[in-house]
Amino acid sequence: MRTATDRALIRSRFLAVDVANVADVLDDLGHRHQALATDVTCVAGRERLAGWAFTISGAMSDTPGRDPLKAQACTQIGPDEVSVWQGNGSGVCYFGELVAIGMMQRGSPGAVLDGGVRDRKWLHELGFTTFSRYPAAVQTSGRWRVDAWQQPVTLPGASGQPVIIEPGDFVLGDDDGVMVIPAGIVDVVLEAAETMTDKEIDVRAAIRDGMTLADAMTEFGRI
Structure with missing residues (x-):
């Protein structure tokens, strides 16, 4: 069981590595289908997101009135956790500013949505x-409702295969996309991605100092 301090430190370290490097590490480890669909893009905030997955799922519903389970779910999220929303819906927003304020007050840095x-x-x-996946002005009241949280969810994947996200997996997003790192290999992936990041710094410096790309590939290997 990780302490809150450990979780926060891991999150801060992931913020210093690129999604592309994490994708390469996951490939090397045989996890080749961990990228979310390419239409899941940053629509607000700092274009860099890292955190532990807090999963929420819902579905279209014509039940009138407010969504009590959404409120319950959002008040359960904790520090350094990213809400990951499985939508099963279309054309509606799953939350907006006020829900985000509530999640921020609990220490959540952001969210990933298969929806609006x-x-x-x-x-x-x-x-x-x-x-x-898209902006949506239309509210969910009478159209869509939360039905569960902290259960495995499935989001479309970039490779065409769905990505299953378990509560406690790690989510990393930047302007190259969003990767999901299974909880059991978070430490291995982080250390390898940090090593790859350091190597890229050396390669970048060498090329700027006049080394040819061919020589860099010979000296440093895959770049």
Whole structure:
């Protein structure tokens, strides 16, 4: 069981590595289908997101009134956790500014949605980093409802295969996309990605100092 301090430290270290490097490490480890669909992009915030997955799922519903399970789910999220929303819906926003404020108060740095979000201007001003498939002004009341949280969810994957996200997996997003790192290999992936990042710094410096790309590939291997 990781302590809160350990979780926060791991998150801060992941913020210093690129999604592309994590993708390469996961490939090397045989986890070749961990990237979310390419239409899941940053729509608000700092364009860099890292955190432990707090999963939420829902579905279209014509039940009128507010969504009590959404409120319950969002008040359970904790520090350094990223809400990951399995939508099963279309054309509606799953949350906006006010829900984001509540999640931020609990220490969440952002969210990833297989669906829509609204209040992007305000989310951006809040610094609540949000990756979603599309903007949507239409609210969910009477259209879509949360049905579970902290259960495995499935989101479309970039390779065409779905990505299963378990509570406690690690989510990393930047302007290259979003990767999901299974909880059991978080430490291995982080250390390898940090090593790859350091290597890229050396390669970059060598090329700037006049080394040819061919020589760099010979000296440093895959780049």
